[in-house]
Amino acid sequence: MQFARRMNHFGEGIFSRLLEMKRQKEEKGEPVIDLSVGAPNIPPAKHITDALCEAAADPDNYIYAINDQKELTEAVAVWYQRRYGVKLDPSSEICSLLGSQEGLAHIALSIVDEGDVVLVPDPCYPVFADGPLLAGASLFFMPQRKEKDYLIDFSEIPEDIAVKAKFMIVSYPNNPTTVMAPDSFYEKLIEFAKKYNIIVLHDNAYSELVFDQRQCKSFLSFPGAKEVGVEFNSLSKTYGLAGARIGFCLGNQEVVGKIKTLKSNMDYGMFIPVQIAAIAAITGDQTCVGTTREAYEKRRDALCEHMTRIGWRMEKPQATMFVWAEIPENFQDSETFSRKLLEKSGVLVTPGSAFGPSGEGYVRLALVQDVAVLIQAADQVDKSGILRFNI
Secondary structure, eight states: OOOOGGGGGOOSOHHHHHHHHHHHHHHTTOOOEEOSSOOOOSOOOHHHHHHHHHHHTOGGGGSOOOSOOHHHHHHHHHHHHHHHOOOOOTTTSEEEESSHHHHHHHGGGGTOOTTOEEEEEESOOTHHHHHHHHTTOEEEEEEOOGGGTTOOOGGGSOHHHHHHEEEEEEOSSOTTTOOOOOHHHHHHHHHHHHHHTOEEEEEOTTTTOBOTTOOOOOGGGSTTHHHHEEEEEESTTTSSOGGGOOEEEEEOHHHHHHHHHHHHTTOOOOOHHHHHHHHHHHHSOTHHHHHHHHHHHHHHHHHHHHHHHTTOOOOOOSBSSEEEEEOOTTOSOHHHHHHHHHHHHOEEOEEGGGGOGGGTTEEEEEOOSOHHHHHHHHHHHHHHTTTTSOO
16 A cells, blocks of 8 residues: 655654553553643533533534534633733634644644745644644744743744745743743744744643743734734633643634635534533633642642652743653663653653654653642652662
8 A cells, every 4th residue: 555655754653652651561550650641630610511511412512513603703702802912803813623733733734835844843742843744844943942941042043944934833831841931032923923924823722821920921912913823722721621622723814714714624613512611611700720720830849849859850830731851860861761760660751852852851741640649659750769770
């Protein structure tokens, strides 16, 4: 059989490999504390699940949705105005996504042609690169380095690359580095995009998971942002609706219009009960948002403090549901360390190399276990001796 050349870009996904490692260990009767995948374990608030269940019980809601319900796009517009101070036209500047992942995988198909240059952060969430690769793009990786607070330095992008670039993806609060970006970064981003006529996608999936009383804005709240691009937002982490797959593309009406057209040829829209649950989430009691944030902050404190105490220094993240940690000095690469960590301690993490070349030397730990389990993870790492010996 012959298959598409584009598949040569893709091997087995890192999370599939990690799952297989976990399965093999558990088959031996050895328990695993899984901190690898950012799968939220905090369920939606009752008013959200009640709305979903009631809508799912209505047989009229099992038709093809085709388009976003007017009530949904209007609710999103009110949400963005209330939460971020951003005014959006519900009819032309908002489009639902079947989760941000789906949007990230497909948006490049509506923007780039074969060989066009796309600017992608390094390290980054894998689909940031995979989506443009599916569209046949050439990638240029924009380093996010510790010495520059993990912020992209636009002056490091060569002039010949900037001139050719058609599309760029950025995301703060950042997965995997966990940092937030100051206002000055967004001002530089918009200036850069205007200068070189580049369409911007800002992924804002973690805007509510920010700690130490920080506040997170929307890219679209900065002057000129809607002229150059769009923002993705998601209800997965904020409202615990990860499996329901609810995301949004918001902003520039030309970009939104193109992804609407693309999606009209690819899917039949979001299941109507899920649309109704989304409306309940963003218009209902917002107490759950603060409760979820506090839970992740407590988990962050527990993991970082206990790991640091046993000799694995971990800086507390500014935001997101992750910790980005340098591997111990007695290991040379992140994948070897991750495998040994699982083998010796039963703790599963994601090697930083999975997020791009600049991720080497780090691992990402997801705060998807309760505090007691995170403390247990630190105890198991300590008892394994892996921090003291290259075993």
